[in-house]
Amino acid sequence: MSTQEIATETAVEMITLTIDGFEVSVPKGTLVIRAAEKLGIQIPRFCDHPLLDPVGACRQCLVEIEVNGRKFPKPQASCTIPVEPGMIVNTQLTSAVADKAQQGVMELLLINHPLDCPVCDKGGECPLQNQAMSNGREESRFEGTKRTFEKPINISSQVLLDRERCILCARCTRFSEQIAGDPFITLNERGALQQVGIYEKEPFESYFSGNTVQICPVGALTGASYRFRARPFDLISTPSACEHCASGCDMRTDVRRGKTLRRLAGDDAAVNEEWNCDKGRWAFKYVNAKDRITTPLIRDESGQLREASWPEALALAAKGLKENRSAVLVGGRATLEDAYGYSKFARIALNTNDIDFRSRATSKEEKNFLASHVVGTQVNYKDLDRADHVLLLGFEAEEESPIVFLRLYKQVKKRELKITAVAPFTSRGNKKLKAELISTQAGSEASAISKISNLSKKSVILIGERLSESSGAISAAVALATNSGAKLAWIPRRAGERGALEAGALSNLLPGARPVSDSAARVDLQAAWGVSSLPSNPGLDSDEIIKEVEKGNIGALLVGGVDPLDISPDYQAIMEKAFIVSLEIRQSAVTQIADVVLPVAAVVEKSGTFINWESRARFFEAAVPESLTRSDVRILSMLADEMGSSINLPTVSSARDEFNSLGTWHNRESFTPVSGESTKIANGKANLCSWRLLLDAGSLQDGENNLAGTAHPSVAIISKSRADSLGVTNGDQIKISTPRGEITLACQIDSIDEESVWVPRNSINSKVIESLGITSGEVSVVRA
Amino acid sequence: MPLTDSDNLVMDSMINRYPRPRSAIMPLLHFAQSKDGYVTPESIEVIAKKLNLESAEVSAVATFYTQYKRGPVGEYHVGVCTNTLCAIMGGDEIFESLKEHLGVENDGVTEDGKVSIEHIECNAACDYAPVVMANWEFYDNQSVESAKDLVDSMRQGNPIAPTRGPDKLPTWKENSALLAGINDGLANQGVAAGEPTLLGLKIAQSGNKKLTPELTKSYDQKDSFTLDGYRRNGGYKAIEKALNMSPDEVIQTVKDSGLRGRGGAGFPTGMKWGFIPQGDNKEHYFVVNADESEPGTCKDTPLMLANPHVLIEGIIIGSYAIRAKHAFIYIRGEVAHVIRRVQQAIEDAYKAGLLGKNILGKGFDLDLVLHVGAGAYICGEETALLDSLEGFRGQPRLRPPFPAIAGLYARPTVVNNVESVASVPAIINNGAQWFASLGTEKSKGFTLYSLSGHVKNPGQFEAPLGITLRELIDMAGGMRDGNKLKFWTPGGSSTPIFTDEHLDIPLDYEGVAAAGSMLGTKALQIFDETTSVVRAVLRWTEFYKHESCGKCTPCREGTWWLVQILKDLDAGKGEQADLEKLLDLCDNIAGRSFCALADGAASPIISSIKYFREEYLEHLRIGGSPFNPAASSLLTSDGVKV
């Protein structure tokens, strides 16, 4: 347990000791090196990392220790020794022995180090460089031959290893093994030839590999994308939050001259600890993509988009929205403030509840569930830390919320936390979690869930957004939670969904968990907003909105960050019938058909808040404040003004303040369970199941070729018996098809449910919605 | 490695030997070598799959150990010991001339693929120096001529038989299978012991009362290593007695005897057993350290060759005492015939109902597994040994927790040296008092002293603790050619050296410590006046550099540096200040490192400068070594043994 963790547990025993003559009290179990930190005494260190098990390998942190009047005969590694009452510690500041020991170790660390700081990415922020200055000898006495290795080698497409610079602290290998469960990099050979490496044929393709670059205390591990791009002192760092998923990582964004050069994991013990995933770290170039929209665009008479002034574009947009029955589609990536803007805009400027943030496969059952069981509730990482059993439903933690995965893995490692997954097969991530599999076909989850009986009050049920794709499954999960007392949490994939839910960007919900159907809640909001009425009829879901567009009943759409292909291959064509106002950062399937396109700011250019799956606010400031692009809410506010029905949210902070002032409503919509059906697949056919992989063809990963190089290859997973009946073996191509289209992939045989076939939902050569038109259900599988 | 169904079964059986599959990684790698001759990438992948590991984890382990080869070796792989003692006695000449004779470099293979050659570290046969190994079988007392004859016979397809080993030299692949734990049925071939091993026993038999053969008493019987032979000499009586005692009584008896660990540190054995928590509802493990790789140390190896059952009997008693149902012998991988004998002895003990379920009908169950190492001195350090046994790289673990609390598989574990364990049956048979009556006040009982080097007759001497080197050299027929003793190690290369001033120090834990060294493994390596101490120390330092596990900075980087400085000094390059630098470096390494290996690395340097500073300076003065290596060799200028 780290000190932080120990400290946050209640009623810890405190230990008092003396370090360099100063008394300090720290929780029992604290290591000497961290007790010293509390006094502001910095003991030099390399292998020590508060979140990794101590190893005592580098020996840089040696101090003298005396317990009960007895001095250890040798200096001790302060990163491995827990404090004891009355212990007397003398660091380099007060002990000549400790000081000499540290200088001796430093000298030895440097004899084989190339000292190429001027050309090293770590130069300027290198613990070795810094500590060599503060705790090293002035001159090396080494006159011999240095160890040499081939200069940097690619250990994956995004990570390079320079073994000459490596000081063998084993932080990277320990991280990979202890934290990520991906021991793809290891220490090899021994003695002076010991070196970090991969198995020759298998690159370091861990979703978490970037953390090793961050914690490497020298410039031995570097990210291919950042290499030689900048020196630390040229960079301006801003704390930020990750926009890629609902885990809610705290981040730091480093910018030089208006351009993001790198992003690092921030330190938040309650959420991501000090880690993040490679997508969050290395997918940010989309901001500077060529197809970035920088000025408003309007469609001219010839049907072409042309640049326009803001007043012109706003006027046209306002006119179109006013003249038609209009609805709002908000993608799952909006910040809380922006989502609130859309929510308020729909109700006031458009006088409608036809708004939906779920641009993906959805159900009414899910909507009802979100409004009754999710909005306004909190379940958090700490609950996972304490759980006796975690159930994963329609949720692949490592792919769909990596930090949730790391947390679960930590507990699995530490105390064999029991994990159960309802899924068609055990994914790699779930293997690492040693999850028990309740093998279930897509569509049959409800009955599988209803049979689960081994949960308790201390259990946690994690529901992924995909559970909505299986009718009755959410209802079964709700029943299970009610009967067992287990906590229920919903983990969407996208970073903005939870915030949009709280902001009421949903047809049955107003901001602050106010049910549309609750007249008192409406009245309360009317008062807060200073309007005389709000639409009271239940609004339409995204699917229904599109249907009404098709029928011609809805004539205009306000669309923010939606890809219609996330829902259906037909939607783009249907939407084209409507007058479309698109708020976008880049050209997209929607801007192609839009009548007015209004450019908005990307995350690094604006401030805002994401609400992560826990319901925790992740506030961030603009990392590139000089950007001219504006957050959606400011544009919506201008648009509303233009329409003559002001929403009065001129700034992001005004939106945030207003939302916060609304508070959370006390009543919830009631939940009406839906009964499940089981999947019936015609003889000879297969049942499709799919989910998105963390690294895939998602648009925010565009342009990140190094990152994409570490994505898992697209394969179709089939059972042994299907492989036999198709006459294929691992690696053979198979074709999966529906009347709509087909996907051809290499197959991989695994112990998957016999009737099922799994493919990645949105990867190279495997765009399920686009090609097959469904996310689950009956498909044909043949040998290609 | 294309696998047949039967290969798969064999591999599964290796996995089933262990409580946790990962432990099988080492036998599986040996098995892979028995198929392909070396560890191929394919076999790494196969093993990873079998054990549910990533390939990177398997290759991390495979590259740690020197016996796992990355490329083809010869059908006969020859290792020439060039650790200090053998090197000085002629090993260097043998190695050089073999390379020339075969036309290959270190690690090279002859074109016909028959013979490959490497220089190896001390192979626990120093009393037979100079030593050559072939496919890890012993070729004792070699000369340049005999070694050339040996490789010639290999190339002709009819290799000369080992000195202490099977009648016919098995091939590299055959012996790799043996190392993987596949019994080839050859254990009964070959001698029980060679002459040096028998030396002390014969002297005792001729009436010398200073020696007390107990473990060695039957070494001269042709079948001493068999179950029958052991029984005929009173073997397996102690377990009957012990199993009728309560486990705590057994522990008390061992405590009362005063037996101290013979692996180097001298920790009281009974006390160690007493540390194992009782009634904790956890598995306990009893692990025997048979890694014997400390330069100069050569006592456990002949013991297991000639008398493996006494070790097994000790294991049964020890396991019973600490309530362990699983025991392991971790043996170094470079001693094929010893592995054969121990493997056979275990199988015979199972057949006789001495191992397995309900031993002697007393309701005590015990499984004993022989685990074969793969070339890493550090695996003798008990926590590195445990990591290695669990299937990891053999690097020492952080302590606490100590093995008694969290050892093998994080369960309470005793790790004891072979000789410590083998001493237990005699204690049970004859009583604690009997044992305690031998030896000195705090160093009780008898022990094995191994004399090697420039004495007339090197060999094993079993005597009560406290005997002096003067007495032992006397029994060994004096120094060779009547030369003068120059320096010696009391307990292996890690113990500070002594000189002729120390001939009368009682060789017990206290006596040696009082004189500034350690009793260690009682490996007495004797060097006469013809020997360059700088050369000896350089060679030892090279050994530590080669064997450093790499985990911690001072040892990993420090040994790299020390070797470079010593090489220069040996060549007469440098200045007086380099000696101070050397000492200062040793100060930054010893006591600053993670484990005692690094302390051992500094010992010969510090102690040699203490006693022989002048000799170092002489090297600098004349710009080279004042010594003629040929003078300290046992071989004539023609490479013949004198």
Ligand SMILES: Cc1cc2nc3c(=O)[nH]c(=O)nc-3n(C[C@H](O)[C@H](O)[C@H](O)COP(=O)(O)O)c2cc1C
């Ligand atoms: C580098 C190193 C190598 C060692 N090698 C051996 C060895 O080969 N055999 C052995 O019994 N003990 C060896 N030891 C000592 C063991 O760590 C341990 O103390 C011993 O096995 C305990 O057994 P004992 O109490 O019976 O002596 C070694 C220690 C170190 C530091």
Ligand code: SF4
């Ligand atoms: S690569 Fe970096 S983190 Fe890994 S062992 Fe080397 S110095 Fe440590």
Ligand code: SF4
């Ligand atoms: S886990 Fe999610 S929030 Fe964290 S860095 Fe990755 S994508 Fe971003």
Ligand code: SF4
């Ligand atoms: S001192 Fe350090 S590097 Fe040397 S063997 Fe021990 S742990 Fe390994």
Ligand code: FES
């Ligand atoms: S920081 Fe303590 S040993 Fe490395």
Ligand code: FES
């Ligand atoms: S066997 Fe050669 S030195 Fe020991």
